[in-house]
Amino acid sequence: MTSLTTDEERFWRALMRVIVALPRSLDDDLLRSTGLTLTEYVVLMSLSEADNQELRMADLAAASALSPSRITRVVDTLQARGQVVKRRHGGDGRGNVASLTPEGQKRLQAAYPVHLASARARVMDQLDGRSLSALVRQFEAVAKGLD
Known part of the structure; x- marks a missing residue:
C-alpha cells in the first residue's frame, strides 16, 4: 500500500477541492457577468486560437475536454x-467543422x-508570488505527464 506524508496528504486534499470547486466558481463568475458558461467560453477560446478560427468537431471536443455529444449541444x-x-x-x-463568427469573437x-479578473x-x-515560478515549473511537469 502506498501512503502519503502528512504534507502530501494535505496538498492532495486541497488540490482535489480546487479541482472540484474552481470550475464552478469560474463558471458562476462568467455566467453572472457575461451570460456565457465556462464551457462556452472555453469552446469560443479554442476556436479563436485555431487556424482560420475553425476546428473539426472531434478536435474541438478534445481541445475543450468535452464528450462528442456534449460538444454538439454546446456548439448548437x-x-x-x-x-x-x-x-x-x-x-x-462524415464530419462537421465549427467556425467562430465575428459575434462569437466579440x-x-x-x-x-x-x-x-475571476482567475x-x-x-x-x-498564491505567494515569490514561489510562482517554482509552481509553474512543477504544474507544467504534472500537465506534461498527463498529455
Whole structure:
C-alpha cells in the first residue's frame, strides 16, 4: 500500500477541492457577468486560437475536454446565438467543422477581462508570488505527464 506524508496528504486534499470547486466558481463568475458558461467560453477560446478560427468537431471536443455529444449541444447553443457556425467538412462528408463568427469573437473579447479578473481573485491573489515560478515549473511537469 502506498501512503502519503502528512504534507502530501494535505496538498492532495486541497488540490482535489480546487479541482472540484474552481470550475464552478469560474463558471458562476462568467455566467453572472457575461451570460456565457465556462464551457462556452472555453469552446469560443479554442476556436479563436485555431487556424482560420475553425476546428473539426472531434478536435474541438478534445481541445475543450468535452464528450462528442456534449460538444454538439454546446456548439448548437452557440450557433443559435450566432457565435459559431457549424457546417459539413468539405473534404470529409462524415464530419462537421465549427467556425467562430465575428459575434462569437466579440462575445469572447468581452468575456476575457471578466475571466481574467475571476482567475486573479480566485487563484492568483491567493498564491505567494515569490514561489510562482517554482509552481509553474512543477504544474507544467504534472500537465506534461498527463498529455
